[in-house]
Amino acid sequence: MLSTDSAKLTAKQLEELEAKIDLADPVSKLASIPRDVALIHLLRFYEDYNRLWLPKEIEAGAGSFEVLAKLAQDALHFAVLWIFKYCKPPTAKGSYANNDQLYLLMHDILMQARSYSTVWDIMSLLRRGSAEAVSDQNGTIRIEPIGLLVPDGEVADNVIGIPDDN
Amino acid sequence: MIVPALLQEASPVKDGDSKIRYTFPMANFNAHVAGLRALKNDLWQLDSTWDLGGYTVGEFKRFWLTLLSRSMLHSLICFHSGAEGGALNSLVTYMTRRRWVNELGRLSGLPTSAVGSIIDDLIFDISLQAPGTGKKPPNVTCQPFFPLRDDLLAVSNHLVMLSNPERNVWDLVAIRKPGIHSRLRNKKEKLQQEGLVPRLKDYGLAVSPGKEHPDGNIDLLVIDRTDNFALNIELKWLTAPDGIKEVAYTGAQLQRGIDQARTVRKWLETTPPELSQLTGLSTDELDKIEFQSMVVSRNTTGGGRVFDPEIPVVNERLVDWVLGDPLHRSLRTLWIVGKELRYLPKRGKHFRESDIPIDYEGFRFLMINAGMEWTGPYDPAVDIDLEGIEEVLN
Numbered sequence: 001m002l003s004t005d006s007a008k009l010t011a012k013q014l015e016e017l018e019a020k021i022d023l024a025d026p027v028s029k030l031a032s033i034p035r036d037v038a039l040i041h042l043l044r045f046y047e048d049y050n051r052l053w054l055p056k057e058i059e060a061g062a063g064s065f066e067v068l069a070k071l072a073q074d075a076l077h078f079a080v081l082w083i084f085k086y087c088k089p090p091t092a093k094g095s096y097a098n099n100d101q102l103y104l105l106m107h108d109i110l111m112q113a114r115s116y117s118t119v120w121d122i123m124s125l126l127r128r129g130s131a132e133a134v135s136d137q138n139g140t141i142r143i144e145p146i147g148l149l150v151p152d153g154e155v156a157d158n159v160i161g162i163p164d165d166n
Numbered sequence: 167m168i169v170p171a172l173l174q175e176a177s178p179v180k181d182g183d184s185k186i187r188y189t190f191p192m193a194n195f196n197a198h199v200a201g202l203r204a205l206k207n208d209l210w211q212l213d214s215t216w217d218l219g220g221y222t223v224g225e226f227k228r229f230w231l232t233l234l235s236r237s238m239l240h241s242l243i244c245f246h247s248g249a250e251g252g253a254l255n256s257l258v259t260y261m262t263r264r265r266w267v268n269e270l271g272r273l274s275g276l277p278t279s280a281v282g283s284i285i286d287d288l289i290f291d292i293s294l295q296a297p298g299t300g301k302k303p304p305n306v307t308c309q310p311f312f313p314l315r316d317d318l319l320a321v322s323n324h325l326v327m328l329s330n331p332e333r334n335v336w337d338l339v340a341i342r343k344p345g346i347h348s349r350l351r352n353k354k355e356k357l358q359q360e361g362l363v364p365r366l367k368d369y370g371l372a373v374s375p376g377k378e379h380p381d382g383n384i385d386l387l388v389i390d391r392t393d394n395f396a397l398n399i400e401l402k403w404l405t406a407p408d409g410i411k412e413v414a415y416t417g418a419q420l421q422r423g424i425d426q427a428r429t430v431r432k433w434l435e436t437t438p439p440e441l442s443q444l445t446g447l448s449t450d451e452l453d454k455i456e457f458q459s460m461v462v463s464r465n466t467t468g469g470g471r472v473f474d475p476e477i478p479v480v481n482e483r484l485v486d487w488v489l490g491d492p493l494h495r496s497l498r499t500l501w502i503v504g505k506e507l508r509y510l511p512k513r514g515k516h517f518r519e520s521d522i523p524i525d526y527e528g529f530r531f532l533m534i535n536a537g538m539e540w541t542g543p544y545d546p547a548v549d550i551d552l553e554g555i556e557e558v559l560n
Contacts (some may be wrong), residue, residue, distance in 0.1 A: 036314035090314065150472075155517055157469050
């Protein structure tokens with residue numbers, strides 16, 4: 001169990017946390033679907049996300065186009081990895097026609113992957129010693145950057161960096 | 167606007183449930199490729215003749231502009247076709263590798279051998295994602311052709327539309343063809359040198375070419391004769407970091423640059439005889455010159471993870487802002503601005519930070535100061551702090 005006191009998480013506690021996060025992978029949601037069928041539905045939902053959902057999220061103030069598009073790209077990365085890891089092998093003649101249930105499932109998978117990609121970034125920062133995790137009394141894990149030699153250096157890179165797409 | 171003309175020429179017709187068929191409109195297609203070439207030109211910086219293993223940078227660029235145009239137009243045609251669900255069943259194109267090669271070969275005019283080699287590199291390869299290989303796994307944006315079954319490949323339009331192809335192919339070559347990448351990395355620094363030297367000369371500085379040195383090469387030696395001040399410049403052209411792993415890698419590479427620059431500075435301080443040869447200056451003249459070092463990175467300054475109080479890491483944009491427009495200051499000023507971090511944007515004036523909550527399957531994280539919002543524009547003419555820096559005038 002993670003401590004409920006406000007304290008910096010130890011390396012062992014971080015390992016436990018990582019293991020618990022991995023347990024949330026959508027194994028049971030994907031296990032019965034052939035990989036190729038899951039992939040084509042994921043790619044279709046990703047297209048629809050970009051042409052239909054993303055503009056609405058921007059309108060609702062969820063973030064800029066650049067931020068949301070990048071989050072969706074990162075989400076697609078992890079969703080594809082899950083599909084390759086957990087789906088069953090392609091069948092000889094699986095239908096690629098859109099299936100509403102699978103479409104909605106891929107919405108859930110992409111949204112879960114979107115949150116997971118941020119959590120993955122957090123765990124990477126922690127593993128590399130670039131941040132520390134402190135669990136507060138409510139169970140919220142506060143992630144604070146450490147070891148920054150130039151506190152606003154990342155912001156500076158955004159300002160003076162040469163413009164660059166993703 | 168190209169869309170109405172495009173739709174008219176393509177004449178999409180319904181072909182079953184949420185599906186359409188159409189003929190690709192070549193005239194509009196070529197116009198679209200030409201428009202994109204002009205629009206996306208800034209993203210291409212590598213020499214077009216470089217061989218990436220089966221195809222050149224130039225061929226890859228032509229291939230990509232073709233794929234990008236096809237993806238954009240296909241996405242638009244589906245969306246505006248009037249078919250149910252925006253032609254959802256046609257939206258993600260899948261066909262055999264052979265048909266992809268033929269279609270993209272026909273649309274691009276490239277030889278099918280080059281198109282085939284490019285597509286083979288761009289097929290999503292799950293084996294590259296395996297942990298413990300010691301190699302950085304590529305993001306899916308690097309490989310947007312997804313293998314379905316047998317020889318069928320599906321392409322995501324938006325993955326193609328939202329990616330930076332040159333940067334991605336550079337990453338991909340580093341992973342799949344490390345020998346080629348290593349050779350090209352040296353050429354890349356030479357390219358950076360060739361781009362920077364004429365600008366430094368335009369700023370009135372004397373520039374000596376690189377020199378090999380047992381403890382570390384000199385990339386550029388830049389001298390301001392008016393001020394008797396010289397900078398040994400270590401050049402770095404790294405991929406701007408796009409993730410946590412890349413931030414760490416970039417930081418390590420820039421630190422290596424600092425270490426190398428420090429070694430060279432120590433050598434320069436001894437005023438070795440080779441220095442006269444290199445600069446064309448006499449020993450007496452060289453004795454009057456103060457030698458310092460600096461790392462000039464093409465894009466990133468290390469995102470706050472790299473700092474040395476004597477050897478600054480600046481990027482090319484900062485070099486141009488300080489030495490050229492809008493500031494027109496000296497080489498020494500550039501060095502001071504870099505080492506004293508006088509270019510940093512200011513909290514409150516330029517940006518503010520916020521905490522970001524992340525909920526994931528029952529876990530709640532709070533990322534402190536991870537959100538950033540711009541609050542005002544950054545103007546190098548006034549926001550680079552030059553107060554107290556004295557200039558030696560001609």
